[in-house]
Amino acid sequence: MTEPTETLLESLHAFLAKSLGESMRRRTLTRVVVGLSFTAVELDNGASGLCATMLRSPGPLPGCGTGPGASATEGRSRTGPEPGQFAGLPVTRLFEGGILRPSGVPGIHRVVAIATLNALVDMLPQNGHPPGLQSPAENRDAFDLLDLKPRDSVVMVGGFNGYIDRLQARGQPFWILELDPEVIRPDARSLYVPASRAEKVMHQASVAIITGTTLINDSLDGLLAFARPDLRIAVVGPTTPLVPHIFARRGVSVLGGVRVRAVDPLMTVLTEGGGTRFFFDSLVDRVGFRTTPHFELAGA
Known part of the structure; x- marks a missing residue:
């Protein structure tokens, strides 16, 4: 790559x-x-x-x-x-x-x-995805596209409660890489890995699930640079831009984000302090992609 x-x-x-x-x-x-x-x-x-x-x-x-x-x-x-x-x-x-x-x-x-x-x-x-890629999985969470195996070890960058629940229910080995352990819910803090160990844990894992918010604080490019060639990487969350080939060029194999369905009520919910549980699957649609690692969009 x-x-x-x-x-x-x-x-x-x-x-x-x-x-x-x-x-x-x-x-x-x-x-x-x-x-x-x-x-x-x-x-x-x-x-x-x-x-x-x-x-x-x-x-x-x-x-x-x-x-x-x-x-x-x-x-x-x-x-x-x-x-x-x-x-x-x-x-x-x-x-x-x-x-x-x-x-x-x-x-x-x-x-x-x-x-x-x-x-x-x-x-x-x-509708926001380049030609030549697999059709997006509307209303399907990116988690389902990872095809996790029992032997996989997972690093989560960001503590998503829904994913924590699903990984725990599967008995899946995983760690949570975070800057601040206090943002991780109490029953999962034993899985916390300090951010200073990012490179090491990215080399140990077989799957990485990374929050799109790492784009905001400039962490994502560095995290992707740590990845082994065989690491399966998902970048997920409403912040994630749904342009798969841009991520595929950097080794990301699964992309998960949202498409706004009803902007007026969404703006109202946000104005009144609401978060994902007030707009997922009602005001926005979840969209997931498996990217094509070697796909190049013509002229891109």
């Missing part, structure tokens, strides 16, 4: 700009809602997207915070739109100033930018 020369977010932005062309350049942000758990963006053509609301963070996982061409302090003094300035903003303006470059410093501008990327993905032909 060829070593990437740009970050995953930069590759995604370049692909969207090339694929959507003038349609992307004409778009503006109509509504932005920053909820307690998730941020939603709606564009002037009705396309919408989500990103986890991660406004403060200790930074990237140790050893994972410098993507291709990055410096450890790059981006810490960036300026950009502030609350009250997003509505009506041209999409192209949102991505000025290198907001998708590695910074390790989440903030409202970056969260809104990733939610906007997901809204742009919603504009792609074939």
Whole structure:
């Protein structure tokens, strides 16, 4: 697999700009809602997207915070739109100033930018997935696409309660890699692995399930660089952009995200502090892909 020369977010932005062309350049942000758990963006053509609301963070996982061409302090003094300035903003303006470059410093501008990327993905032909890939599994969780075997050892980057329940029910060996053990529910804290051991545990596991929120704090590119060639990797969650070939080039074999079904009630739920249990499978559809590792989209 060829070593990437740009970050995953930069590759995604370049692909969207090339694929959507003038349609992307004409778009503006109509509504932005920053909820307690998730941020939603709606564009002037009705396309919408989500990103986890991660406004403060200790930074990237140790050893994972410098993507291709990055410096450890790059981006810490960036300026950009502030609350009250997003509505009506041209999409192209949102991505000025290198907001998708590695910074390790989440903030409202970056969260809104990733939610906007997901809204742009919603504009792609074939309902957001490139031609030539397996059809997405609508309303099917990415967990089901991993085809876990009893002998598999799993590392979860991020403590998803639903996945913890399913792994425990299977008797599956697994660890939870997290920056902060306090975010893991008490009955699963014995499975905690410090983030400083990320490289070691990624080499020990046969399956990695990684939260899409690692895009926000610049950890994902570094985590993927740690992976062995035979590691089966899933990147999951509402933050995850559903463009499989961008992830497949970096060794990701399963992709799981969402497609917004009803943006108005979703915005209301987020405004009132609701999270996934208030919108999964009712206001958004779960979408899963098995990616094609060697697939190259023409012209991408």
